[in-house]
Amino acid sequence: MGQTARKGRTIFAGMNHPSPGPEPVADGGYELPEYPFVEPPDLHAAAPRRYPVVIVGAGLAGLTLAADLSQRGVHCVVLDEDNTIGVRGASSRGIVYVQRTLEIMRRLGLYERIRAKGVTWSAGKILAGDEVLYEYDFQPASISEQPPFINLQQFYLEWYLVDRIIELGQAELRWKNRVVGAENHTDHVTLQVETPAGPYTLEADWVIAADGVNSSVRHLLQLPEHTERGHDRWCITDVRFQRTRLNERWTWVEAPFNENRAVWQHLMADDVWRLDFQMAPDADPAEVSRPDVARERVARMLGPDVAFDLVWVGPYSYRTMLMERFRHGRLMFIGDAAHAKSPFGARGGNSGIQDADNLGWKLALVLAGDAPEGLLDDFDAERHRAAEENIRVTGRSGRFLQPRSEAEFVLRRAVLQLARHHAFARTLLNTGRLCVPHHYRSLPTVGPSEADGKAIANIALHRSGQPCHLVDVLAEGRPVAFAFGVPRAPLQAALAAAGLPVRVVELDDEMVDTHGLLARETGTPHGGIALIRPDSHLSASLATGDADALVCAARRALGHKELP
Amino acid sequence: MTSPDVSTLRFGDADGFYEALLRCHEGCTAEQSRLLDAQLVLLLANQCADPATLQACLDAARAALPLSD
Numbered sequence: 001m002g003q004t005a006r007k008g009r010t011i012f013a014g015m016n017h018p019s020p021g022p023e024p025v026a027d028g029g030y031e032l033p034e035y036p037f038v039e040p041p042d043l044h045a046a047a048p049r050r051y052p053v054v055i056v057g058a059g060l061a062g063l064t065l066a067a068d069l070s071q072r073g074v075h076c077v078v079l080d081e082d083n084t085i086g087v088r089g090a091s092s093r094g095i096v097y098v099q100r101t102l103e104i105m106r107r108l109g110l111y112e113r114i115r116a117k118g119v120t121w122s123a124g125k126i127l128a129g130d131e132v133l134y135e136y137d138f139q140p141a142s143i144s145e146q147p148p149f150i151n152l153q154q155f156y157l158e159w160y161l162v163d164r165i166i167e168l169g170q171a172e173l174r175w176k177n178r179v180v181g182a183e184n185h186t187d188h189v190t191l192q193v194e195t196p197a198g199p200y201t202l203e204a205d206w207v208i209a210a211d212g213v214n215s216s217v218r219h220l221l222q223l224p225e226h227t228e229r230g231h232d233r234w235c236i237t238d239v240r241f242q243r244t245r246l247n248e249r250w251t252w253v254e255a256p257f258n259e260n261r262a263v264w265q266h267l268m269a270d271d272v273w274r275l276d277f278q279m280a281p282d283a284d285p286a287e288v289s290r291p292d293v294a295r296e297r298v299a300r301m302l303g304p305d306v307a308f309d310l311v312w313v314g315p316y317s318y319r320t321m322l323m324e325r326f327r328h329g330r331l332m333f334i335g336d337a338a339h340a341k342s343p344f345g346a347r348g349g350n351s352g353i354q355d356a357d358n359l360g361w362k363l364a365l366v367l368a369g370d371a372p373e374g375l376l377d378d379f380d381a382e383r384h385r386a387a388e389e390n391i392r393v394t395g396r397s398g399r400f401l402q403p404r405s406e407a408e409f410v411l412r413r414a415v416l417q418l419a420r421h422h423a424f425a426r427t428l429l430n431t432g433r434l435c436v437p438h439h440y441r442s443l444p445t446v447g448p449s450e451a452d453g454k455a456i457a458n459i460a461l462h463r464s465g466q467p468c469h470l471v472d473v474l475a476e477g478r479p480v481a482f483a484f485g486v487p488r489a490p491l492q493a494a495l496a497a498a499g500l501p502v503r504v505v506e507l508d509d510e511m512v513d514t515h516g517l518l519a520r521e522t523g524t525p526h527g528g529i530a531l532i533r534p535d536s537h538l539s540a541s542l543a544t545g546d547a548d549a550l551v552c553a554a555r556r557a558l559g560h561k562e563l564p
Numbered sequence: 565m566t567s568p569d570v571s572t573l574r575f576g577d578a579d580g581f582y583e584a585l586l587r588c589h590e591g592c593t594a595e596q597s598r599l600l601d602a603q604l605v606l607l608l609a610n611q612c613a614d615p616a617t618l619q620a621c622l623d624a625a626r627a628a629l630p631l632s633d
Contacts, residue, residue, distance in 0.1 A: 414602035424610045 021159045022086070029311055032084045032155060035162070037176040042193075042200040051077050052367060054191065054204035056179050056217055058082075060094065060154065061335025061352030062210030063161035067108045068360030070170035072477050074367055077202075078171055079193060081178035081216075085162060086155030093236060093314060094154040094349035095266060095274050096249075100437040101350045102146035103458040103536065104357045107471040110160045111146065118152035119267045124249035126419075126429050129256050133419045134426040138434075143517055144457040145469045149434070151268045154349065179211070182220040184331050206363065207331045210352070213321060215337035223333075225323040230342060232402040233279040235288045235315045239298055240272050241308035251431040253401070253416060257300045262401050262431070265301075272311050275301065278401065285315035318342040318398075320391055326355075327380040334359060339387035344397035344432035347390040354437060355383050361477055361534035365558065370478075370501045375559025378445040386438035393433050400430040440537060447531075447540030447553055451523040455537050459521065462512040470518070473511070474534050478503050479557050482511070482530045484519060486545030491529070494547035500554045502531070533557055568617045570624050 022030045042049050053069060055062045058080035066078050097105075097114065105111045122139035125132050138148035165171050180199070181192030189207040193200050209217035218225065247267060255263040261278035268274055277297060279288055287293060294313045302308065321340040326333045335352030359379045365371035403409040418425035440446050440453030447453075458469050473480055481504045483491060488506035495502045505511050513519055522530035522541045529542040531553050540553035575581055588604075589597050609618055 410598050411602045411606075413599055414606055417599065418603055418606055422607070425606060428606070 022153070022155050030086075030153075030155070032086050033159065034083050035173070035175045037083060037196055038174070039197045040174055040177065040193075040195065040200060042202055043195070043198055045200070048190065048201040048203045050188070050203040050205070051075075052204070053077070053206045053208070053363065054079065054189075054202065055208045055210055056191070057209065057211035057215075057335075057337065058085075058158070058162070058173065058175075059210060059212060059335065059352070060158060060161075060349045061337075061356050062208070063158055063165065064104070064108070064353045065208060065210065065334065065356035065360055066171045066173075067110075067161050067164050067168065068356055069364060070165055070168035071108060071475075072360065072364040073170060074364050076171045077204075078165075078173045079177040079179060079191070080173070080175055081211075083175040085158035093312075094157075094343075094346065095151050095268050096346035096350075096434070097150050097152060097157065098346060098350050098435045099142065099144050099146050099148050099457070100435075100455060100536075101353045102150060103144060103471055104353060105157075105160075106146060106458065106469075107475055108161075108164060110164050113160045114150055114152055114157065117156055117269045118150040119247050119269060120147045120150050121247040121249065121267075122148040123247075124251065126251050126253065126426075126431055128252070128254060128416060128420075131420070133416065134429050142457070143459055143521075145460065146458055151266060151274075153268050153270075153272070156269060179216050179220070182207075182217050182331075184221055184328055186329065189331050205330065206367075208359070208363075209331065209333045209337045210335045210356075211337050213319070213336040213340040215333070217331070218323065218333065218337060221328070221331075223323060223325075223328060225321055228320045230318045230320070230398060231281055232342075232398060233281060233283045233285070233288075233315065233317050235277050235279050235283075235285075235294070235297075235313065237275045237277060237294050237298055237313050238268075238272055238311040239275060239308040240270070240311055241302070241306055242271075243273075243306070253412070253429065253431060255301075258297070263301065279315070281402075283315075289313045289315045320395065322384075322387055322391060325380060326384055326387075327376055332359065332376065332379065334383070338383070339391065341391050341394040342398045344394050344401070345434050346432070347394055347435045350435040351386060351390050354386070357535045358383055362559070364477060365501065371558045372560060374561050378559050381443055382438070382440050382445055385440070385443065389438060390435070397430045397432045437537075445556070445559075446537070447542075447556070449523060449541045451521070451538055451541050453537060453539075454521075455535075456518070456521050456532060458536070459517040460514050461518065462514050464510060467514075470532075470536065473505065474532060474536060476503070477534050479531055479533045479539060479554065480505055481550055481554070482507055482513075482518060482522075482524070482532065483545060484508075484513075484524055484528055484530070485526045486529060491545070491547050491550055494551055495554060498551045498555070500551065500558060502550075502554045502557075529553075531557060567623075568614070568620045570617070570620045 022032050053076035055066055055076055055078045058078050069076050123137040126134040142148055176196055178194045179191050180194050183190040188203050188205055190203050209215055250265040252263045254260040258277050264276040266274045323338050326338045334355035362375045362379055403412050415425055415428045419429055437455035458471050461468055478501045481502055483506045488504045492504040507513050522538050524530040524541045529550055531539040533539050539557040542549050
């Protein structure tokens with residue numbers, strides 16, 4: 001349907017690196033790489049083979065988890081029904097990657113490629129016609145090594161992830177492997193898989209379903225979820241044209257050139273602009289995506305004299321979906337397979353990536369026998385609440401953008417009018433609240449202090465006199481206890497005696513909190529300890545250097561439910 | 565926790581405010597008046613600021629609606 005991205009060249013994954021990626025083609029669209037189907041050895045096995053970890057779905061969440069586990073030295077198999085990056089049909093097309101995602105990609109070793117290809121930005125405007133109602137800029141308040149946002153076509157990020165996974169050499173990517181059957185057992189999961197060369201069955205100690213909002217695994221096992229369909233219709237119309245490069249996000253709530261409905265304008269890589277038009281609720285998707293109709297829509301926006309190429313046209317509506325639980329024994333769900341929402345605020349792809357970031361270190365520690373299985377219930381508790389919040393927040397944006405009644409429309413008009421004159425009303429202009437990492441405060445998985453559970457930005461530190469950043473210190477995979485002026489040795493000894501895989505780093509000794517940001521962000525006083533998990537979330541901020549308190553906090557961080 | 569008291573008179577000059585409110589609507593079409601009311605609600609709510617008081621006002625306004633036939 002109006003899709004100009006198409007299949008073409010075959011990429012022989014693993015034979016060259018980096019592999020040839022998506023290439024712009026003459027008519028404005030992209031040619032996506034294809035990965036070869038390789039006959040899995042399972043096809044000829046007498047009995048089903050057993051694998052430690054199988055990931056179903058090679059989208060953003062599944063690939064991030066595969067790269068994360070690979071970096072931790074955990075072998076996994078990735079099954080994908082398709083043979084290309086990007087997505088077929090009128091499906092998700094992420095463009096905005098938020099700071100937390102960029103920090104994760106920095107840890108996974110592909111941030112530099114993202115930065116080089118993508119469009120770094122931090123500022124945006126909300127407009128009414130030519131009038132600016134509200135301007136924002138996230139950069140002044142940022143303390144991370146990574147910028148607030150980078151825009152990039154989703155298939156580029158997926159391509160970089162595939163390259164990184166191949167480079168790490170720990171995961172087996174199985175293209176054209178479609179899951180058609182699933183059985184969930186107490187200590188393993190059995191999957192039936194169809195391939196172009198025939199069907200096979202495999203067993204896995206752990207299966208992570210990352211197979212999208214229409215998850216086959218979820219459907220096959222009929223696992224409970226709640227779905228609410230949206231009635232709002234949109235049509236992405238990506239175009240390439242020559243204009244002054246403007247790295248800003250512009251949003252119209254009522255665009256005069258779109259029958260007073262909303263429009264987004266945002267630059268991506270290769271000078272492609274994402275134009276997203278809100279359609280009438282009864283708009284016919286086939287009609288609005290016809291190339292001549294799409295061209296006319298763009299011409300109304302840009303004016304008759306601006307030449308442009310259509311890159312991709314994708315009509316969509318959205319739904320809200322939330323599984324009751326993300327963990328079902330040895331089977332776990334991440335990304336859109338577990339929770340789906342409207343695209344406002346870029347909370348889909350980014351939260352799926354954050355699911356993978358939350359799960360990777362926990363699964364690796366459980367597999368190594370360094371943490372109890374209960375740690376995976378913490379993944380469920382934390383990411384379920386994050387999904388609830390993302391659904392709540394995107395739902396509010398959706399309701400602002402599509403008033404349900406005359407009264408709601410009048411209230412929105414009141415906000416737009418007041419925003420011209422009064423600062424407070426500008427904060428009510430809800431065109432999407434950009435994705436921020438969830439604060440796990442007050443969950444039993446983290447400590448009781450106000451800061452406990454928050455994500456700590458990738459701040460600058462010094463290690464042995466050399467500049468480094470927080471993710472460098474956390475990359476090793478164990479939680480790190482930053483001791484502020486507390487001797488390291490007794491703390492490390494107490495943790496070792498309790499059998500807890502936590503590394504103690506003494507500030508002002510091997511590590512220097514260069515700008516005092518680590519103390520400030522964690523709320524840790526001198527003489528105290530900040531326990532930070534491998535996913536950069538603060539597990540506990542301790543006011544004193546008491547070893548028993550640290551052991552207690554470390555047990556909680558590692559999923560030990562029972563008292564010592 | 566008890567709900568904030570939204571019943572007790574707090575106006576210094578209730579009649580004066582009511583008159584000013586009417587004057588504010590003078591010359592408006594019905595549509596303009598609806599917009600004016602909505603703008604007023606948002607301005608006043610921002611002045612009030614306290615979430616519990618705001619919720620109590622929402623509840624009280626809803627409860628005071630005449631029963632529909």
